[in-house]
Amino acid sequence: MSAPDGNPVGAERSIGQLFASATTEMSALVHDEIALAKAQLKQDVKRGVTSGGAFMVAGAVLVFSLPMLNFALAYAIRTWSDWNLALCFLLSFAANVLLAVLLVLVGVVFAKKARKGKGPQKVAASVKETAGVLQKAKPHPRPAPVSETVEVVARSSS
Numbered sequence: 001m002s003a004p005d006g007n008p009v010g011a012e013r014s015i016g017q018l019f020a021s022a023t024t025e026m027s028a029l030v031h032d033e034i035a036l037a038k039a040q041l042k043q044d045v046k047r048g049v050t051s052g053g054a055f056m057v058a059g060a061v062l063v064f065s066l067p068m069l070n071f072a073l074a075y076a077i078r079t080w081s082d083w084n085l086a087l088c089f090l091l092s093f094a095a096n097v098l099l100a101v102l103l104v105l106v107g108v109v110f111a112k113k114a115r116k117g118k119g120p121q122k123v124a125a126s127v128k129e130t131a132g133v134l135q136k137a138k139p140h141p142r143p144a145p146v147s148e149t150v151e152v153v154a155r156s157s158s
Helices: 015-081 085-116 119-136
Strands: none
Touching: 015 085, 015 119
8 A cells, every 4th residue: 555645654754755745635625625616606606697597587578478468368357257458457467467576586586595605705714724724833843963063054934
């Protein structure tokens, strides 16, 4: 059995190998989180498109069906009830408005779902949390090597 970098499990690895392994795994994690953010954005956009489509269909139904449906429904009500023709036209208009209101409610429901979708914000918070944990990580202290000369090396933190 071997580790992801090809070294056998349990074998001593150098700090460079450990750092390279950690960097590779961190890169893979970031790529996976970006893919997750894209998938969540795609879902939110899909909900938004569905909402917009429902609003457009509601408008089209109201505009294109009013004349034809008003006449047909008004004359049907008149045939069934012997009411005044003007009242029959008002009732047919009310039926069309009721249908449009139902379609608007469907659009509102999908718009609220799209607005609630906070996929990218969740991923961004996760990335920040991971970065915060890594920034706070400190290497384990190592005993100084015993030798006659001690070299001091200054490191920049850039």
